[in-house]
Amino acid sequence: xxxxxxxxxxxxxxxxxxxxxxxxxxxxxxxxxxxxxxxxxxxxxxxxxxxxxxxxxxxxxxxxxxxxxxxxxxxxxxxxxxxxxxxxxxxxxxxxxxxxxxxxxxxxxxxxxxxxxxxxxxxxxxxxxx
Amino acid sequence: xxxxxxxxxxxxxxxxxxxxxxxxxxxxxxxxxxxxxxxxxxxxxxxxxxxxxxxxxxxxxxxxxxxxxxxxxxxxxxxxxxxxxxxxxxxxxxxxxxxxxxxxxxxxxxxxxxxxxxxxxxxxxxxxxxxxxxxxxxxxxxxxxxxxxxxxxxxxxxxxxxxxxxxxxxxxxxxxxxxxxxxxxxxxxxxxxxxxxxxxxxxxxxxxxxxxxxxxxxxxxxxxxxxxxxxxxxxxxxxxxxxxxxxxxxxxxxxxxxxxxxxxxxxxxxxxxxxxxxxxxxxxxxxxxxxxxxxxxxxxxxxxxxxxxxxxxxxxxxxxxxxxxxxxxxxxxxxxxxxxxxxxxxxxxxxxxxxxxxxxxxxxxxxxxxxxxxxxxxxxxxxxxxxxxxxxxxxxxxxxxxxxxxxxxxxxxxxxxxxxxxxxxxxxxxxxxxxxxxxxxxxxxxxxxxxxxxxxxxxxxxxxxxxxxxxxxxxxxxxxxxxxxxxxxxxxxxxxxxxxxxxxxxxxxxxxxxxxxxxxxxxxxxxxxxxxxxxxxxxxxxxxxxxxxxxxxxxxxxxxxxxxxxxxxxxxxxxxxxxxxxxxxxxxxxxxxxxxxxxxxxxxxxxxxxxxxxxxxxxxxxxxxxxxxxxxxxxxxxxxxxxxxxxxxxxxxxxxxxxxxxxxxxxxxxxxxxxxxxxxxxxxxxxxxxxxxxxxxxxxxxxxxxxxxxxxxxxxxxx
Numbered sequence: 001x002x003x004x005x006x007x008x009x010x011x012x013x014x015x016x017x018x019x020x021x022x023x024x025x026x027x028x029x030x031x032x033x034x035x036x037x038x039x040x041x042x043x044x045x046x047x048x049x050x051x052x053x054x055x056x057x058x059x060x061x062x063x064x065x066x067x068x069x070x071x072x073x074x075x076x077x078x079x080x081x082x083x084x085x086x087x088x089x090x091x092x093x094x095x096x097x098x099x100x101x102x103x104x105x106x107x108x109x110x111x112x113x114x115x116x117x118x119x120x121x122x123x124x125x126x127x128x129x130x
Numbered sequence: 131x132x133x134x135x136x137x138x139x140x141x142x143x144x145x146x147x148x149x150x151x152x153x154x155x156x157x158x159x160x161x162x163x164x165x166x167x168x169x170x171x172x173x174x175x176x177x178x179x180x181x182x183x184x185x186x187x188x189x190x191x192x193x194x195x196x197x198x199x200x201x202x203x204x205x206x207x208x209x210x211x212x213x214x215x216x217x218x219x220x221x222x223x224x225x226x227x228x229x230x231x232x233x234x235x236x237x238x239x240x241x242x243x244x245x246x247x248x249x250x251x252x253x254x255x256x257x258x259x260x261x262x263x264x265x266x267x268x269x270x271x272x273x274x275x276x277x278x279x280x281x282x283x284x285x286x287x288x289x290x291x292x293x294x295x296x297x298x299x300x301x302x303x304x305x306x307x308x309x310x311x312x313x314x315x316x317x318x319x320x321x322x323x324x325x326x327x328x329x330x331x332x333x334x335x336x337x338x339x340x341x342x343x344x345x346x347x348x349x350x351x352x353x354x355x356x357x358x359x360x361x362x363x364x365x366x367x368x369x370x371x372x373x374x375x376x377x378x379x380x381x382x383x384x385x386x387x388x389x390x391x392x393x394x395x396x397x398x399x400x401x402x403x404x405x406x407x408x409x410x411x412x413x414x415x416x417x418x419x420x421x422x423x424x425x426x427x428x429x430x431x432x433x434x435x436x437x438x439x440x441x442x443x444x445x446x447x448x449x450x451x452x453x454x455x456x457x458x459x460x461x462x463x464x465x466x467x468x469x470x471x472x473x474x475x476x477x478x479x480x481x482x483x484x485x486x487x488x489x490x491x492x493x494x495x496x497x498x499x500x501x502x503x504x505x506x507x508x509x510x511x512x513x514x515x516x517x518x519x520x521x522x523x524x525x526x527x528x529x530x531x532x533x534x535x536x537x538x539x540x541x542x543x544x545x546x547x548x549x550x551x552x553x554x555x556x557x558x559x560x561x562x563x564x565x566x567x568x569x570x571x572x573x574x575x576x577x578x579x580x581x582x583x584x585x586x587x588x589x590x591x592x593x594x595x596x597x598x599x600x601x602x603x604x605x606x607x608x609x610x611x612x613x614x615x616x617x618x619x620x621x622x623x624x625x626x627x628x629x630x631x632x633x634x635x636x637x638x639x640x641x642x643x644x645x646x647x648x649x650x651x652x653x654x655x656x657x658x659x660x661x662x663x664x665x666x667x668x669x670x671x672x673x674x675x676x677x678x679x680x681x682x683x684x685x686x687x688x689x690x691x692x693x694x695x696x697x698x699x700x701x702x703x704x705x706x707x708x709x710x711x712x713x714x715x716x717x718x719x720x721x722x723x724x725x726x727x728x729x730x731x732x733x734x735x736x737x738x739x740x741x742x743x744x745x746x747x748x749x750x751x752x753x754x755x756x757x758x759x760x761x762x763x764x765x766x767x768x769x770x771x772x773x774x775x776x777x778x779x780x781x782x783x784x785x786x787x788x789x790x791x792x793x794x795x796x797x798x799x800x801x802x803x804x805x806x807x808x809x810x811x812x813x814x815x816x817x818x819x820x821x822x823x824x825x826x827x828x829x830x831x832x833x834x835x836x837x838x839x840x841x842x843x844x845x846x847x848x849x
Contacts, residue, residue: 025493028522029500033512036501049513061754064657064796085655086364086798087752089292089734100515113364 034100039070040077044103050081050110056093070097070108080106085113092117131185132197135276138182142229143266145175149259157252157325165252169240172255175262176233183217183230186275190217195286198277199223205288209688215299216289221423222275224302228419229265231303231310235339236262239314243335250332253321254314261313264445272437291715291732294687297357304350305377309415311343312384316412319405323456326463328401333391338823344388345819347381352812363735363750365653365800367808370519375498376418379491383411386487393477396542396840398467400481402457405464407484409453414491416446421498467844472544479536486533490526494519520648524579531586531641534634535593557592564588577649583641590638594631601628621821629822633815640811646804653801659794667801669747670700676753676792677711678785689713691728691781692736693753693788695795699740701747710738710751710797723766728781729755741806748800757793758784 034047042048055069055078064084071078073096081099091097097117101110149171156164186199190213195201203220204213217223236258243251269275293299315336322332354374355367368374387407393400420442457464470478496503497514504512539553565585568574574581598617601624605616621628654666663672674696681690694711717731739748755762765780772780 021489025496025522029496029514029518030504030512032518032521033500033504033514036511036513061756064655089363090732092732 039079081108083110088117132276135185142178146263153252153255176237179230179233201286205286222273249325250321253324254317257317295361297353301353308347314339341823376421380414382491386484401464476540483533560592561589580645580649583645587638632818636814643807672698708738724770725765745803752796
């Protein structure tokens with residue numbers, strides 16, 4: 001094979017591998033992802049990543065289980081959540097949280113250790129006002 | 131003084147703009163005096179930034195709450211160490227730190243290259259000046275760290291308790307130094323493209339800065355992981371959080387760059403690739419700085435919603451556009467001087483390693499921005515979790531370790547298979563022995579990816595070990611030196627080479643720790659009353675008694691109250707005591723009662739652990755304050771107007787109550803094998819990078835000579 005054709009072949013091969021890898025990336029990410037949703041958008045029977053704020057006076061501990069309600073960031077609609085596992089240090093009423101799980105009989109049953117708390121107080125100036 | 135600080139920033143902005151204008155004008159018209167003036171403007175800028183930073187730092191130290199930033203991020207009760215470091219825990223302060231580090235780095239590199247690279251340096255000055263001007267503009271226009279308050283509060287809000295950890299306070303300056311450091315090779319690459327001097331000069335001039343930047347960024351990332359492991363109370367060191375990813379991406383692409391520039395230096399190949407890589411690295415560094423500040427992606431670590439997201443996006447867009455236009459318009463000047471001779475050569479494997487590193491960075495980029503990508507495509511915001519990242523990153527990391535032995539062994543241009551076999555025979559045998567031992571003596575077979583990783587690490591270590599041994603033996607034969615002396619001399623004489631080997635060893639050791647601790651971690655979450663016990667792995671843990679303490683916590687973080695537990699841990703015939711606790715910080719929230727504000731503010735886990743080379747035992751506690759709720763509520767009603775010393779007695783009584791009638795507490799225990807080797811590996815990498823970056827006069831002389839020889843050789847073959 002002359003060198004020019006060999007180079008061309010190599011290029012095609014490399015591009016083919018790159019395209020293959022890229023499509024694998026796209027495919028796996030869409031199939032493994034879970035949808036982010038606000039409490040008002042939840043539908044039963046699907047996995048979600050729930051985002052919203054913890055409702056005031058809703059946190060209750062029952063043995064290993066943690067119960068609380070999450071409401072829309074800018075609304076009043078809320079959903080009860082049951083959760084077990086590590087609770088991040090900044091978890092508190094009024095804080096923004098992200099938790100993954102599924103809606104079962106009106107209650108959002110969260111996966112173990114999936115709770116993430118955003119920490120707005122760290123750097124913003126207007127935490128008290130929110 | 132706040133006025134002086136503000137003025138420093140404004141003057142700094144104009145100085146930076148002047149540096150851009152003067153050096154561009156000087157370069158275009160060929161008037162050296164303008165170029166020199168532009169360079170001196172950068173020195174001046176460095177002085178101004180340092181001055182501004184010093185003013186802000188002293189305001190923090192004096193707890194001058196007339197500064198909005200001090201009132202927000204510090205307090206009189208904050209310990210001094212954290213007062214010093216609180217400067218960069220705020221958005222505005224961290225921008226000032228970025229700008230200051232940039233000005234210092236720029237001043238240093240321009241001073242060192244003032245007599246060389248006369249064509250490229252003016253353009254590099256202009257690029258660095260423009261970047262500095264952007265950051266100063268952000269501060270002058272939107273996020274001025276010297277904003278003052280009309281009404282001076284008597285006490286500040288204090289530093290966020292989660293950040294009160296030594297690793298966390300050193301971590302941001304490290305990261306910024308890394309980010310900023312990458313702007314140096316970027317600036318010189320742009321200069322090289324502008325002047326069409328696309329040889330290896332700009333690479334040689336900035337190589338050491340690149341290496342330093344890479345080292346700092348890597349150390350910063352590792353310190354962040356250490357903080358996450360020992361402070362955050364969840365027991366992991368990496369969570370594929372957007373902000374973590376943001377720091378890893380430029381590091382990966384920077385690693386690729388460090389390898390591929392060697393190919394350009396030695397063989398004159400991969401020029402387009404190199405300039406593209408450094409532009410990508412710098413863009414990713416900016417993106418990292420931006421992600422932390424924009425709030426566009428949900429992350430635990432992010433600065434909250436901010437006002438400077440758009441400005442950052444515009445600037446990043448400009449950087450990408452400038453880089454793309456320059457690279458494309460200079461393509462004719464970026465032709466390779468040589469071709470790949472053989473696939474069995476160092477340059478071919480470097481190219482492969484580059485592709486894997488860039489692929490890894492792309493995977494992380496895709497996953498990090500997937501919420502935005504999916505929203506753009508499907509209309510709903512979707513996220514990919516850590517399992518997705520793990521699944522894709524693990525094979526790529528394994529391939530990376532597999533490729534890491536290549537640098538040391540393969541020669542440039544081509545290697546004969548026979549020579550390769552001769553070099554690899556002993557390491558292959560050693561790997562086989564390790565594999566057999568792992569299968570026979572341990573449970574390593576339970577996790578195939580880890581087993582593969584262990585074998586590849588063993589292979590890497592034996593290849594590098596053999597290289598050191600061969601080199602030292604050769605020296606001994608020639609000089610009769612002792613083994614340690616021969617090794618030290620060998621390394622000292624070829625710092626770049628053997629420093630690089632050490633870095634590879636460190637990375638191998640680090641991956642060993644990652645593989646073992648992620649595949650063989652044992653973890654339990656339990657709820658216990660005093661006297662009860664549980665077991666995890668081979669450890670039996672007993673909750674002996676609760677602790678409650680007022681003031682003077684062990685970590686020196688300034689927390690007023692801490693509840694915790696004394697735990698007796700038994701492992702075989704060894705017994706030791708751990709005291710995990712949880713710090714409670716008072717909140718200034720007026721909605722809370724006078725007493726309850728001490729218990730319902732921020733709280734942070736103070737993990738206690740037993741470090742070990744074989745494994746760590748990690749223990750965190752989350753006390754349950756339910757039994758205190760009623761007494762606290764009553765105290766709120768009865769003592770809200772009492773003098774503070776009476777309130778102090780009330781609080782002390784409440785903590786005593788917890789000690790005497792403790793409710794059950796929740797514990798998390800983790801047995802994490804070989805996790806300490808992650809930090810040890812990191813230290814080896816740091817050592818290796820220092821060895822490789824340390825200047826040696828001999829090496830410089832040799833480099834000049836070898837370059838001369840190489841050029842002579844090239845010209846002779848052409849003739």
